[in-house]
Amino acid sequence: MADTVVAPAKITVSMTVNGKLRTAEVEPRTLLVHFIREQLGLTGTHVGCDTSSCGACVVHLDGDGVKSCTILAVQADGAEILTIEGLSKDGQLHPVQEGFWEMHGLQCGYCTPGMIMTSVAFLKENPKPSEDEIRHALEGNLCRCTGYQNIVKSIQWAADRL
Amino acid sequence: MYPNAFEYHRATSVEEAVGILSADPEAKILAGGHSLIPAMKLRLAMPGTLVDLSQIDSLKGITVDGGATIGAMTTYRQLLDSDELASAFPVIRTTAKVVGDPAVRNRGTLGGALAHSDPAADYTAVMLALDASVNVTGSNGQRTIAADDLFVDLFTTSMEPDEILTSISIPAADGAGMAYHKHAHPASGYAVVGVAVVLKMDGGTCSSARIAVTGATSYAMRATAAEQALVGKALDADGIAAAAAMASDGLDLNGDVYASADYRGNLIRVLAKRAITEAAGL
Secondary structure (H helix, E strand, O other), rough: OOOOOOOOOOOOEEEEOEEEEEEEEEOOOOOOHHHHHHHHHOOOOOOOOOOOOOOEEEEEEOEEEEHHHOOEHHHHHHOOEHHHOOOEEEEOOHHHEEEEHHHHOOOOEEEHHHHHHHHHHHHOOOOOOHHHHHHHOOOOOOOOOOHHHHHHHHHHHHHHHO | OOOOOOOOEOOHHHHHHHHHHHOOOEEEOOOOOOOHHHHHOOOOOOEEEEEEEEOOOOHHHEEEEEEEEEEEEEEEEEEEEHHHHHHHHHHHHHHHHOOHHHHHHOOOEEHHHHHHHOOOOHHHHHHHHHEEEEEEEEEEEEEEEEEHEEEOOOOOOOEEEEEEEEEEEOOOOOOEEEEEEEEEEOOOOEEEEEEEEEEEEEEEEEEEEEEEEOOOOOOOEHHHHHHHHHHEEEEOHHHHHHHHHOOOOOOOOOOOOOHHHHHHHHHHHHHHHHHHHHOOOO
Protein backbone atom coordinates (compact mmCIF):
# COMPACT_ATOMS: atom_id res chain seq x y z
CA MET A 1 0.00 0.00 0.00
CA ALA A 2 1.25 3.41 -0.86
CA ASP A 3 1.43 5.97 1.87
CA THR A 4 -1.67 8.04 2.24
CA VAL A 5 -1.37 11.28 0.32
CA VAL A 6 -2.59 14.23 2.30
CA ALA A 7 -4.07 16.86 0.02
CA PRO A 8 -3.37 20.46 0.94
CA ALA A 9 -6.20 22.18 2.77
CA LYS A 10 -9.04 23.47 0.63
CA ILE A 11 -9.58 27.19 0.50
CA THR A 12 -12.89 29.01 0.45
CA VAL A 13 -13.23 31.43 -2.44
CA SER A 14 -16.00 33.91 -3.19
CA MET A 15 -16.47 35.68 -6.46
CA THR A 16 -19.28 37.33 -8.33
CA VAL A 17 -19.95 35.35 -11.50
CA ASN A 18 -22.39 36.89 -14.01
CA GLY A 19 -23.79 39.05 -11.23
CA LYS A 20 -24.30 36.26 -8.68
CA LEU A 21 -22.08 35.80 -5.63
CA ARG A 22 -20.67 32.27 -5.66
CA THR A 23 -18.78 30.78 -2.73
CA ALA A 24 -17.10 27.39 -2.81
CA GLU A 25 -14.24 25.36 -1.43
CA VAL A 26 -11.47 24.66 -3.92
CA GLU A 27 -8.10 22.96 -3.95
CA PRO A 28 -5.43 25.63 -4.49
CA ARG A 29 -4.51 24.00 -7.81
CA THR A 30 -8.01 24.35 -9.25
CA LEU A 31 -7.83 26.46 -12.38
CA LEU A 32 -10.39 29.22 -12.79
CA VAL A 33 -11.70 27.59 -15.98
CA HIS A 34 -12.37 24.30 -14.16
CA PHE A 35 -14.01 26.14 -11.29
CA ILE A 36 -16.32 27.88 -13.76
CA ARG A 37 -17.10 24.78 -15.82
CA GLU A 38 -17.15 21.98 -13.27
CA GLN A 39 -18.08 23.59 -9.96
CA LEU A 40 -20.44 26.23 -11.31
CA GLY A 41 -21.64 24.20 -14.30
CA LEU A 42 -21.07 27.09 -16.73
CA THR A 43 -19.72 25.15 -19.69
CA GLY A 44 -19.83 27.99 -22.22
CA THR A 45 -16.22 28.81 -21.37
CA HIS A 46 -14.06 26.28 -23.22
CA VAL A 47 -10.69 24.66 -22.68
CA GLY A 48 -8.77 24.60 -25.94
CA CYS A 49 -5.00 24.46 -25.89
CA ASP A 50 -4.74 24.65 -22.10
CA THR A 51 -1.43 26.52 -22.54
CA SER A 52 -2.64 30.16 -22.72
CA SER A 53 -2.23 30.32 -26.50
CA CYS A 54 -5.67 29.77 -28.04
CA GLY A 55 -8.03 32.01 -26.04
CA ALA A 56 -11.01 29.61 -25.96
CA CYS A 57 -11.09 30.10 -22.17
CA VAL A 58 -11.21 33.93 -22.14
CA VAL A 59 -13.50 35.41 -19.49
CA HIS A 60 -13.58 38.90 -17.96
CA LEU A 61 -11.95 39.36 -14.57
CA ASP A 62 -12.82 42.76 -13.13
CA GLY A 63 -13.62 43.88 -16.69
CA ASP A 64 -10.42 42.67 -18.37
CA GLY A 65 -10.18 39.74 -20.76
CA VAL A 66 -8.06 36.97 -19.21
CA LYS A 67 -7.21 33.36 -20.02
CA SER A 68 -8.94 31.36 -17.31
CA CYS A 69 -6.81 28.26 -17.99
CA THR A 70 -3.79 30.15 -16.66
CA ILE A 71 -5.34 31.61 -13.51
CA LEU A 72 -5.99 29.74 -10.29
CA ALA A 73 -9.47 30.02 -8.84
CA VAL A 74 -7.86 31.24 -5.60
CA GLN A 75 -6.34 34.17 -7.54
CA ALA A 76 -9.84 35.26 -8.55
CA ASP A 77 -11.09 35.35 -4.94
CA GLY A 78 -13.07 38.57 -4.51
CA ALA A 79 -13.15 39.29 -8.23
CA GLU A 80 -16.01 39.99 -10.58
CA ILE A 81 -16.16 37.40 -13.37
CA LEU A 82 -18.19 37.64 -16.56
CA THR A 83 -18.57 34.59 -18.81
CA ILE A 84 -20.34 34.13 -22.14
CA GLU A 85 -23.48 33.06 -20.24
CA GLY A 86 -23.66 36.49 -18.61
CA LEU A 87 -23.54 38.57 -21.80
CA SER A 88 -27.14 38.57 -22.94
CA LYS A 89 -29.61 40.79 -21.10
CA ASP A 90 -33.32 40.01 -20.75
CA GLY A 91 -33.17 37.45 -23.52
CA GLN A 92 -31.47 39.92 -25.88
CA LEU A 93 -28.15 38.85 -27.32
CA HIS A 94 -25.21 41.20 -26.80
CA PRO A 95 -24.45 43.08 -30.07
CA VAL A 96 -21.20 41.13 -30.46
CA GLN A 97 -23.11 37.83 -30.14
CA GLU A 98 -25.59 39.11 -32.69
CA GLY A 99 -22.71 40.14 -34.96
CA PHE A 100 -21.30 36.59 -34.94
CA TRP A 101 -24.78 35.32 -35.82
CA GLU A 102 -25.41 37.84 -38.60
CA MET A 103 -21.97 37.69 -40.23
CA HIS A 104 -21.43 33.94 -39.85
CA GLY A 105 -18.49 34.42 -37.49
CA LEU A 106 -18.27 30.73 -36.65
CA GLN A 107 -18.36 27.23 -38.01
CA CYS A 108 -17.75 24.69 -35.26
CA GLY A 109 -18.16 27.30 -32.53
CA TYR A 110 -15.42 26.06 -30.25
CA CYS A 111 -13.41 29.29 -30.23
CA THR A 112 -16.51 31.50 -30.28
CA PRO A 113 -17.04 32.17 -26.55
CA GLY A 114 -13.42 33.29 -26.21
CA MET A 115 -13.58 35.31 -29.44
CA ILE A 116 -16.69 37.08 -28.20
CA MET A 117 -15.39 37.78 -24.69
CA THR A 118 -12.13 39.16 -26.11
CA SER A 119 -14.08 41.32 -28.58
CA VAL A 120 -16.45 42.70 -25.94
CA ALA A 121 -13.50 43.76 -23.74
CA PHE A 122 -11.72 45.25 -26.75
CA LEU A 123 -14.72 47.25 -27.99
CA LYS A 124 -15.15 48.78 -24.53
CA GLU A 125 -11.65 50.27 -24.90
CA ASN A 126 -11.81 50.99 -28.59
CA PRO A 127 -15.43 51.38 -29.76
CA LYS A 128 -14.54 52.40 -33.33
CA PRO A 129 -11.57 50.21 -34.27
CA SER A 130 -9.93 49.89 -37.66
CA GLU A 131 -9.74 46.45 -39.25
CA ASP A 132 -6.05 46.34 -38.37
CA GLU A 133 -6.78 47.09 -34.72
CA ILE A 134 -9.40 44.32 -34.62
CA ARG A 135 -6.92 41.81 -36.03
CA HIS A 136 -4.32 42.82 -33.43
CA ALA A 137 -6.90 42.53 -30.65
CA LEU A 138 -7.48 38.91 -31.70
CA GLU A 139 -3.79 37.98 -31.46
CA GLY A 140 -4.50 35.71 -28.52
CA ASN A 141 -7.52 33.91 -29.98
CA LEU A 142 -7.14 31.10 -32.48
CA CYS A 143 -9.81 29.81 -34.87
CA ARG A 144 -9.17 26.61 -36.78
CA CYS A 145 -12.11 26.56 -39.18
CA THR A 146 -13.48 29.81 -40.56
CA GLY A 147 -10.25 31.66 -40.61
CA TYR A 148 -10.69 35.17 -39.38
CA GLN A 149 -12.46 37.04 -42.19
CA ASN A 150 -15.99 36.60 -40.88
CA ILE A 151 -14.91 37.01 -37.26
CA VAL A 152 -13.48 40.43 -38.12
CA LYS A 153 -16.70 41.28 -40.02
CA SER A 154 -18.77 40.20 -36.99
CA ILE A 155 -16.85 42.56 -34.74
CA GLN A 156 -17.19 45.39 -37.28
CA TRP A 157 -20.95 44.69 -37.42
CA ALA A 158 -21.13 45.00 -33.62
CA ALA A 159 -18.92 48.13 -33.52
CA ASP A 160 -21.32 49.85 -35.91
CA ARG A 161 -24.19 49.22 -33.48
CA LEU A 162 -22.57 49.75 -30.08
CA MET B 1 -4.31 19.92 -16.97
CA TYR B 2 -4.09 20.41 -13.25
CA PRO B 3 -0.78 21.39 -11.66
CA ASN B 4 0.59 19.17 -8.89
CA ALA B 5 -0.97 19.91 -5.51
CA PHE B 6 0.54 22.75 -3.48
CA GLU B 7 -0.23 24.95 -0.50
CA TYR B 8 -1.32 28.50 -1.23
CA HIS B 9 -0.54 31.63 0.76
CA ARG B 10 -1.73 35.10 -0.11
CA ALA B 11 0.90 37.36 1.46
CA THR B 12 -0.09 40.84 2.61
CA SER B 13 3.46 42.20 3.02
CA VAL B 14 6.88 41.64 1.48
CA GLU B 15 8.19 40.64 4.94
CA GLU B 16 5.54 37.93 5.27
CA ALA B 17 6.37 36.59 1.79
CA VAL B 18 10.12 36.58 2.52
CA GLY B 19 9.41 34.76 5.80
CA ILE B 20 7.58 31.96 3.96
CA LEU B 21 10.33 31.71 1.32
CA SER B 22 13.12 31.48 3.91
CA ALA B 23 11.26 28.89 6.00
CA ASP B 24 10.25 26.67 3.07
CA PRO B 25 12.76 25.86 0.30
CA GLU B 26 9.92 24.32 -1.75
CA ALA B 27 8.05 27.63 -1.88
CA LYS B 28 7.84 29.76 -5.03
CA ILE B 29 6.55 33.25 -5.71
CA LEU B 30 3.35 33.65 -7.75
CA ALA B 31 3.21 37.01 -9.57
CA GLY B 32 1.05 37.10 -12.73
CA GLY B 33 1.48 33.34 -13.10
CA HIS B 34 1.69 33.38 -16.89
CA SER B 35 5.06 31.64 -16.96
CA LEU B 36 4.80 29.71 -13.70
CA ILE B 37 1.31 28.18 -14.07
CA PRO B 38 2.01 26.76 -17.58
CA ALA B 39 5.29 25.33 -16.25
CA MET B 40 3.43 23.78 -13.31
CA LYS B 41 0.79 22.24 -15.58
CA LEU B 42 3.59 20.58 -17.57
CA ARG B 43 5.29 19.45 -14.31
CA LEU B 44 8.38 21.47 -15.27
CA ALA B 45 7.86 23.20 -11.92
CA MET B 46 6.38 21.48 -8.87
CA PRO B 47 6.58 23.92 -5.98
CA GLY B 48 5.16 22.66 -2.68
CA THR B 49 3.95 26.13 -1.77
CA LEU B 50 2.94 29.22 -3.72
CA VAL B 51 3.17 32.68 -2.22
CA ASP B 52 0.81 35.03 -4.08
CA LEU B 53 2.07 38.66 -4.16
CA SER B 54 -1.06 40.15 -5.74
CA GLN B 55 -2.41 41.67 -2.51
CA ILE B 56 0.78 43.55 -1.56
CA ASP B 57 0.10 47.19 -2.38
CA SER B 58 3.75 48.28 -2.06
CA LEU B 59 4.59 46.19 -5.15
CA LYS B 60 2.26 48.18 -7.39
CA GLY B 61 2.45 51.56 -9.06
CA ILE B 62 4.53 53.59 -11.49
CA THR B 63 6.42 56.76 -10.52
CA VAL B 64 8.08 58.90 -13.19
CA ASP B 65 10.34 61.73 -12.03
CA GLY B 66 13.00 62.07 -14.70
CA GLY B 67 13.82 58.41 -14.15
CA ALA B 68 11.15 55.89 -13.23
CA THR B 69 10.36 53.42 -10.49
CA ILE B 70 8.00 50.61 -11.44
CA GLY B 71 6.47 48.25 -8.88
CA ALA B 72 7.32 44.61 -9.59
CA MET B 73 3.64 43.59 -9.85
CA THR B 74 2.93 46.16 -12.58
CA THR B 75 1.30 44.35 -15.50
CA TYR B 76 2.25 44.74 -19.16
CA ARG B 77 -1.15 46.32 -19.65
CA GLN B 78 -0.31 49.00 -17.06
CA LEU B 79 3.05 49.61 -18.78
CA LEU B 80 1.19 49.98 -22.08
CA ASP B 81 -1.39 52.38 -20.64
CA SER B 82 1.01 54.73 -18.79
CA ASP B 83 1.34 57.97 -20.78
CA GLU B 84 3.99 59.22 -18.35
CA LEU B 85 6.18 56.19 -18.95
CA ALA B 86 5.62 56.38 -22.70
CA SER B 87 6.71 59.99 -22.80
CA ALA B 88 9.87 59.44 -20.69
CA PHE B 89 10.75 56.00 -22.14
CA PRO B 90 8.88 55.42 -25.42
CA VAL B 91 10.42 51.96 -25.82
CA ILE B 92 8.48 50.71 -22.79
CA ARG B 93 5.18 51.16 -24.63
CA THR B 94 6.39 49.84 -27.98
CA THR B 95 7.65 46.73 -26.18
CA ALA B 96 4.43 46.21 -24.21
CA LYS B 97 2.55 46.05 -27.51
CA VAL B 98 4.56 43.04 -28.67
CA VAL B 99 4.49 40.94 -25.48
CA GLY B 100 2.05 38.01 -25.67
CA ASP B 101 -1.51 39.06 -26.47
CA PRO B 102 -4.06 41.36 -24.78
CA ALA B 103 -5.24 38.73 -22.26
CA VAL B 104 -1.67 37.77 -21.35
CA ARG B 105 -0.75 41.45 -20.97
CA ASN B 106 -3.59 41.87 -18.46
CA ARG B 107 -1.89 39.38 -16.11
CA GLY B 108 1.86 39.14 -16.81
CA THR B 109 4.10 41.40 -14.72
CA LEU B 110 7.38 43.20 -15.32
CA GLY B 111 8.89 41.93 -12.06
CA GLY B 112 7.89 38.38 -12.94
CA ALA B 113 9.48 38.63 -16.38
CA LEU B 114 12.79 39.88 -15.00
CA ALA B 115 12.91 37.41 -12.09
CA HIS B 116 12.10 34.53 -14.46
CA SER B 117 14.88 35.41 -16.94
CA ASP B 118 13.21 33.57 -19.80
CA PRO B 119 15.75 33.50 -22.64
CA ALA B 120 13.07 34.71 -25.08
CA ALA B 121 11.46 37.42 -22.90
CA ASP B 122 11.27 40.96 -24.29
CA TYR B 123 11.70 43.23 -21.27
CA THR B 124 14.93 41.55 -20.12
CA ALA B 125 16.74 43.09 -23.10
CA VAL B 126 14.86 46.39 -22.88
CA MET B 127 15.71 46.85 -19.19
CA LEU B 128 19.36 45.98 -19.90
CA ALA B 129 19.47 48.63 -22.64
CA LEU B 130 17.81 51.20 -20.35
CA ASP B 131 20.50 50.49 -17.70
CA ALA B 132 17.75 49.59 -15.20
CA SER B 133 18.32 47.98 -11.84
CA VAL B 134 16.06 45.90 -9.65
CA ASN B 135 15.42 46.34 -5.96
CA VAL B 136 15.11 43.10 -4.03
CA THR B 137 14.25 42.19 -0.44
CA GLY B 138 15.30 38.98 1.30
CA SER B 139 16.02 37.67 4.77
CA ASN B 140 19.29 39.66 4.72
CA GLY B 141 17.51 42.92 3.94
CA GLN B 142 17.30 44.99 0.79
CA ARG B 143 19.75 45.41 -2.05
CA THR B 144 19.87 46.71 -5.59
CA ILE B 145 21.09 44.64 -8.53
CA ALA B 146 21.97 46.23 -11.86
CA ALA B 147 20.29 44.52 -14.83
CA ASP B 148 23.83 43.92 -16.08
CA ASP B 149 24.41 41.63 -13.07
CA LEU B 150 20.89 40.17 -12.78
CA PHE B 151 20.65 37.66 -15.63
CA VAL B 152 23.24 34.93 -15.19
CA ASP B 153 21.93 31.83 -17.00
CA LEU B 154 18.91 30.15 -18.58
CA PHE B 155 15.94 30.99 -16.28
CA THR B 156 18.47 32.00 -13.62
CA THR B 157 19.18 35.31 -11.94
CA SER B 158 21.65 36.42 -9.28
CA MET B 159 18.81 36.78 -6.76
CA GLU B 160 18.94 34.51 -3.70
CA PRO B 161 16.14 31.91 -3.33
CA ASP B 162 14.54 33.90 -0.49
CA GLU B 163 14.77 37.27 -2.26
CA ILE B 164 11.75 38.96 -3.84
CA LEU B 165 12.02 41.49 -6.64
CA THR B 166 10.06 44.51 -5.36
CA SER B 167 10.61 47.25 -7.95
CA ILE B 168 12.54 48.29 -11.03
CA SER B 169 14.45 51.59 -11.22
CA ILE B 170 15.30 53.21 -14.52
CA PRO B 171 17.68 56.20 -14.69
CA ALA B 172 16.62 59.35 -16.56
CA ALA B 173 16.94 58.93 -20.31
CA ASP B 174 18.40 62.45 -20.81
CA GLY B 175 17.02 62.70 -24.31
CA ALA B 176 18.31 59.30 -25.39
CA GLY B 177 16.84 57.69 -28.49
CA MET B 178 15.51 54.19 -27.97
CA ALA B 179 13.97 51.30 -29.86
CA TYR B 180 13.14 47.59 -29.60
CA HIS B 181 12.84 45.41 -32.67
CA LYS B 182 11.70 41.82 -32.49
CA HIS B 183 11.23 38.85 -34.77
CA ALA B 184 8.40 37.01 -33.04
CA HIS B 185 7.89 33.27 -33.29
CA PRO B 186 4.74 32.94 -35.42
CA ALA B 187 3.05 30.49 -33.03
CA SER B 188 4.20 31.44 -29.54
CA GLY B 189 4.85 35.15 -30.05
CA TYR B 190 8.06 34.86 -28.04
CA ALA B 191 11.18 36.57 -29.37
CA VAL B 192 13.16 34.38 -31.76
CA VAL B 193 15.45 37.39 -31.53
CA GLY B 194 14.86 40.81 -30.02
CA VAL B 195 17.27 43.75 -29.98
CA ALA B 196 16.89 46.78 -27.71
CA VAL B 197 18.92 49.94 -28.28
CA VAL B 198 19.34 53.11 -26.19
CA LEU B 199 21.58 55.82 -27.69
CA LYS B 200 22.68 59.16 -26.26
CA MET B 201 23.95 61.87 -28.55
CA ASP B 202 26.20 64.82 -27.78
CA GLY B 203 26.02 67.23 -30.67
CA GLY B 204 26.37 65.03 -33.71
CA THR B 205 28.34 62.37 -31.87
CA CYS B 206 27.12 59.24 -30.10
CA SER B 207 28.18 59.60 -26.46
CA SER B 208 26.72 56.36 -25.13
CA ALA B 209 25.22 53.22 -26.63
CA ARG B 210 23.57 50.30 -24.89
CA ILE B 211 22.45 47.40 -27.09
CA ALA B 212 20.91 44.25 -25.63
CA VAL B 213 19.90 41.01 -27.31
CA THR B 214 17.25 38.48 -26.24
CA GLY B 215 16.00 35.22 -27.74
CA ALA B 216 19.33 34.15 -29.18
CA THR B 217 21.40 33.43 -26.10
CA SER B 218 20.80 31.61 -22.79
CA TYR B 219 19.87 34.90 -21.18
CA ALA B 220 19.57 38.51 -22.31
CA MET B 221 22.97 40.11 -22.79
CA ARG B 222 24.71 43.18 -24.18
CA ALA B 223 26.16 43.36 -27.68
CA THR B 224 29.30 45.17 -26.56
CA ALA B 225 31.20 45.04 -29.84
CA ALA B 226 28.45 46.96 -31.63
CA GLU B 227 28.13 49.41 -28.72
CA GLN B 228 31.86 50.22 -28.89
CA ALA B 229 31.64 50.68 -32.64
CA LEU B 230 29.05 53.45 -32.18
CA VAL B 231 30.47 55.49 -29.29
CA GLY B 232 32.42 58.56 -30.34
CA LYS B 233 31.15 58.36 -33.91
CA ALA B 234 28.76 60.53 -35.87
CA LEU B 235 25.79 58.33 -36.68
CA ASP B 236 25.19 57.93 -40.39
CA ALA B 237 23.92 55.01 -42.43
CA ASP B 238 27.41 53.61 -43.08
CA GLY B 239 28.47 53.85 -39.43
CA ILE B 240 25.26 52.19 -38.28
CA ALA B 241 25.63 49.38 -40.83
CA ALA B 242 29.22 48.77 -39.72
CA ALA B 243 28.25 48.65 -36.03
CA ALA B 244 25.19 46.45 -36.66
CA ALA B 245 27.39 43.99 -38.56
CA MET B 246 29.22 43.40 -35.25
CA ALA B 247 26.07 42.98 -33.13
CA SER B 248 26.38 39.19 -32.83
CA ASP B 249 30.16 39.21 -32.24
CA GLY B 250 31.20 37.38 -29.09
CA LEU B 251 27.70 36.00 -28.35
CA ASP B 252 27.22 32.27 -27.77
CA LEU B 253 24.15 31.73 -29.95
CA ASN B 254 21.54 29.01 -29.45
CA GLY B 255 19.87 27.12 -32.28
CA ASP B 256 16.69 25.06 -32.20
CA VAL B 257 14.21 23.42 -34.55
CA TYR B 258 12.76 26.80 -35.58
CA ALA B 259 15.92 28.87 -36.02
CA SER B 260 19.56 27.81 -36.29
CA ALA B 261 22.29 29.67 -34.44
CA ASP B 262 23.48 31.15 -37.77
CA TYR B 263 20.00 32.39 -38.61
CA ARG B 264 19.63 33.94 -35.16
CA GLY B 265 23.00 35.66 -35.66
CA ASN B 266 21.74 37.11 -38.91
CA LEU B 267 18.50 38.26 -37.26
CA ILE B 268 20.53 40.00 -34.53
CA ARG B 269 22.49 41.97 -37.12
CA VAL B 270 19.40 42.86 -39.18
CA LEU B 271 17.30 43.88 -36.16
CA ALA B 272 20.23 45.78 -34.61
CA LYS B 273 20.55 47.84 -37.76
CA ARG B 274 16.84 48.71 -37.71
CA ALA B 275 16.79 49.44 -33.98
CA ILE B 276 19.95 51.59 -34.05
CA THR B 277 18.59 53.51 -37.05
CA GLU B 278 15.29 54.17 -35.26
CA ALA B 279 17.01 55.13 -31.98
CA ALA B 280 19.31 57.50 -33.87
CA GLY B 281 16.25 59.18 -35.37
CA LEU B 282 17.36 58.48 -38.95
